[in-house]
Amino acid sequence: MTAAPTASGRTDGPLTKERVLRGGLALADRIGIEPFTIRRLAAELGVKPMTIYHHVAGKEAIIDGMVDLVFAEIDLPPTDLDWRSAMQHRCRSARAVLRHHPWAPPLMESRTTPSPHTLRHHEAVLACFREAGFSLALTAHAYAIVDSYVYGFALQEAHLPFHGGEAIGDLAEAIVAPLPADEYPRLIELTRDHVLQPGYDFGDSFELGLDLLLDGLAAAASAAPA
Amino acid sequence: MTAAPTASGRTDGPLTKERVLRGGLALADRIGIEPFTIRRLAAELGVKPMTIYHHVAGKEAIIDGMVDLVFAEIDLPPTDLDWRSAMQHRCRSARAVLRHHPWAPPLMESRTTPSPHTLRHHEAVLACFREAGFSLALTAHAYAIVDSYVYGFALQEAHLPFHGGEAIGDLAEAIVAPLPADEYPRLIELTRDHVLQPGYDFGDSFELGLDLLLDGLAAAASAAPA
DNA sequence: ACCCTACTCGTACTAAGTACGATCGTCAAG
DNA sequence: CTTGACGATCGTACTTAGTACGAGTAGGGT
Secondary structure, eight states: OOOOOOOSSOOSSSOOHHHHHHHHHHHHHHHOSTTOOHHHHHHHHTSOHHHHTTTSSOHHHHHHHHHHHHHHHSOOOOTTSOHHHHHHHHHHHHHHHHHHOTTSHHHHTTOOSOOHHHHHHHHHHHHHHHHTTOOHHHHHHHHHHHHHHHHHHHHHHHHOSOBTTBSHHHHHHHHHTTSOTTTOHHHHHHIIIIITSTTOOGGGHHHHHHHHHHHHHHHHHHHSOO | OOSOOSSSOOOOSSOOHHHHHHHHHHHHHHHOSSSOOHHHHHHHHTSOHHHHTTTSSOHHHHHHHHHHHHHHHSOOOOTTSOHHHHHHHHHHHHHHHHHHOTTSHHHHTTOOSOOHHHHHHHHHHHHHHHHTTOOHHHHHHHHHHHHHHHHHHHHHHHHOSOBTTBSHHHHHHHHHTTSOTTTOHHHHHHIIIIITSTTOOTTHHHHHHHHHHHHHHHHHHHHSOO
16 A cells, blocks of 8 residues: 555655546546547656556546546535525536546546545535425436536537637638538528627537526426425 | 358448448447447448448548438428427437437537538528527527537436336446445435336436427527527 | 459558566565 | 565566558459
């Protein structure tokens, strides 16, 4: 057992599971999940590939651990707010976190072995709904609906080749330009007259959709309370 | 020699791009996208691996083509319905299609080279909103929001190890049983008293969430028309 | 008969995951 | 100080996968 794993920002010393996972997170953030390999992670950590296998069971275990670290970054719904504000905070946090880990969204729902932070997160979200008076059935619906939206939005955002409303022109232009204008008029119209206009930001849609869902859930909850 | 070269009964004739893609679709539906390999696809098609490369550019091109086939299966919003019914129909169709191709959701948004059916689909969706009087800005929002929800829901559904409300018990039980009851009370409560109850179906949440979004968009559209 | 073209495939190179066993640093017991 | 045990590290090599290269083969047109 490795002693003294206390320091969080330590870069030297013996390799630990912690350092493997944090290194993996940094590497995936930098190069994405597809070219993420054990060999590259080993290079990132300054060790040889097989060294890693003495701290984790394999690549899958590394991915599992990295996903759990991502869940750990997402704020839980604050317990001192009304449920709507709390969920809004949690969903905004999730989106912000997932923007920094674009590789994560497709993986977060595909892990079948639950990890501690993941479980704690789900527990807190469920508690938020239940303590607001949501029935079990409505809680299950709300849980599925809100997560679908947040992950789906994050998934789309992750695959956009631009961020924050700049540098969008190149790609959108490159995609739309060669299209026959008479075949895809709406697509071209939207791109040229809206997406390519200054100030456009795909992410602006997030708040609107989240508001629609939370408003709708609030109405459903008051229509059929516990 | 071109006729029936192999013993196992499969469609004969020379290999075509069409047959490669359809075979890939069938293979991915059967085994998933992770173990999907050129060699396995070749075996599925009754051919040697390198033969495939004379019909498609590479594995990426195969995935692109398969994703486009999936888009082709999704109904376009019918033009003879009001926009809300049309979008509802399109979204239900999308969900139904994606349930048959659980590997597809994470890939459908990551293709940067648009294919014909994909473009036609997006064009039709945009036309549905625009012809209903949605402004460009609201159309962009609606497009992002609805797709986030549909893909996110499909993504979750794809990773559930059960379908249609049966056989859920084994896994849910196996996951929840070893959890400390005092640490995750809400999680256990929801699982035991709702998810494991007869008649529960995760997919039932889809309609509710879709209704909330479409209702909200309708309100937004009438509040701020063209 | 001859060649052109399309189609198929054998061989082999590269990259990646990882099992096996050797090496090495460290430290307690003698 | 020596010794031996143990955990961390790594060299080597096996396996699977994508795919480049070029050889064989079958029809079809001249």
